[in-house]
Structures are given as structure tokens and as C-alpha cells.
Amino acid sequence: MSILNIRKAQREGARLVVGISGISGSGKTYTALQLAYGLANYDASKVGFLDTENRRGSLYADALKNEAGEVQQFWIGDLYAPFSPQRYIDAILEFQKLGVEVLVIDSVTHEWEGQGGCEEIATAGNPRLPDWKRAKAEHKRFVNTLLQSDMHIVACIRAREKVSVQKVDGKTVVEPLGVLPVCEKNFMFEMTASLMMWNEGKAQQVMKCPAELRDILGRENGYISAQDGKALRAWVDGAKQQNPALEHARNSLRTVTEQGVDALKEAWQATPANLRKQLGAAFLDELKAAAQSFDAQRATSNSHQVDELNQQVLGNGAQAAA
Structure with missing residues (x-):
């Protein structure tokens, strides 16, 4: 079974994931909405807003x-605690099912440090011995959903002043690190482009931006507007165009693989026969390989969780009996 579809490279079917970080009042939410409006070709009915900030x-x-000057309504959904990666994934897929083309998430910070987020997942068993392997595995699934989504995504990330506390020659040394995004350390670089907002949105620090998008997102001065979002859409539409229904089916099926083989079978059967034929057997093999891998990861994770639970309930005797 092949896990890859190897082909000649060409720009096609692009989906953007843009990260906008900043301190409170830096303009990230307003900027994200304007960017999304332009990306949706000025059709607010194609814009979704996943709100984790208490409405x-x-x-x-x-x-x-x-x-x-007429107000254009967009779709909004409120996500409350627990802010686990899985609940974010489920919420993203709900907007995708609705037919949203551009989704603003404000904010993804809760997925990392919010109630029920990755930091709490890591310390749930034993705060002194955090299980970061499990927490980061769940975070990776969240990132994978962002990258494989059928929608363009604009992710807002909180930022604040951070410090590093270290022991040097027996003394505690506090080193200022400046204002940094509050998220997993690699998250900003998983994006297509990522920016830090300053001066209420009038200035930006570019953290990552492809050369092709520098004139749009890499100016560093001046507000980012809906016109910039439209310019991003023009860049995307300048790629080789795909059948929208076929592209939607392809991306939707990819996001379903995270749920495993059974969910993939159900989604594949629900896909119209003509689209299944166009997607082809090689693509289905690619999906099956991914779904099987996700199932295997879950089985391993569940086994470890059972072992940990037995040890907590029965003590070391459970481990000895095993």
C-alpha cells in the first residue's frame, strides 16, 4: 500500500494558515477578521469565527x-473549556462541514495553556512527572487538522512578556526574553506565515513569510486590511485551479483520517461516486495508510493510559502482577 502520491511539483489547491500574535489590544482580532473577509472574496457568509474568549x-x-458601508454578517461559534486539542479539532470540522471557506480562531493559546489544554493534559497524572509525550502528540493532531483543513485559517495567538529562570553558580538568574507568543514553541513556524502585531496593528514583526507573500504580509508597517486578504486570495487563485467539489472532498477526507479507519470508510462511502472515481485508488491507499497509523497510535496511547491508571489505583503491585 502506497503512502505517497509522488508527482511533478506545481502550485495547486493551496490552503493558507496564517498566525497573528500580539498582546491584548494589539489589533490581532480585528486584523484577522479583515484578512479573512478579503480571503473569502468579500463574502462574509464564507467567514467563520471560532471564539474561545468568552464571547x-x-x-x-x-x-x-x-x-x-453595510454590515456583513459572518458565522460565529463559542468554544468553552475544556480547551483540549480534540475539542478544537471537532470545532474546526464543524465549521468545515458548514461550508466555511475562511476560519478565524481566536485564540489558539487556550489549546496550549487553557483549562483542559496541553499543559493540563501533561500534568494530569503526576504534576511532578508531566507526560509531555502524550500532550505533544495531541497537539500534533491539532496542528495536522489546521494544515489539512479544507479552509483557509487565520489563527490568533496571545502574547506576553516572558522570562527564563535558571540556576547559575547556585544563584537564581532571571533573564528577560521579551514579548513572545503563548503557544507551543514550534507552532508559529508551522504556519504558512506568522506575524507579531504592534502599535494596535499598525506595525508587524514578521516571524515567517514566504518570499511570494512578502509584499502582502511582510511589509512590517501599515495596517493589514481586507484588501490584503483579497491579494492573498488572488495569489491562491493564480495557482492551477482544481474542481472545487473534488478539492473539498480531498481535503475533507484527509482530515477524517485522524479519526481512524472506520470513520474513513464511512466518509469515503458518503462521498459521491464520481468524486471517488476521480480521486482514485492511489489516493484511497494514502488515506488508509494514514488512518491505520492514527489507529495504531491511539491503541498504544490507550494501553499506556490503562497501565498508568492501574498503577495509580493498585500501586506498584499492579505493575509487578503484570
């Missing part, structure tokens, strides 16, 4: 306006 996103209900 603060609703304060921006009038943020999108057409040329006549």
Missing part, C-alpha cells in the same frame, strides 16, 4: 462592511 468575538459583529 468577545461577538463584539466584532459589525467589523465587516461592504463598499456601501
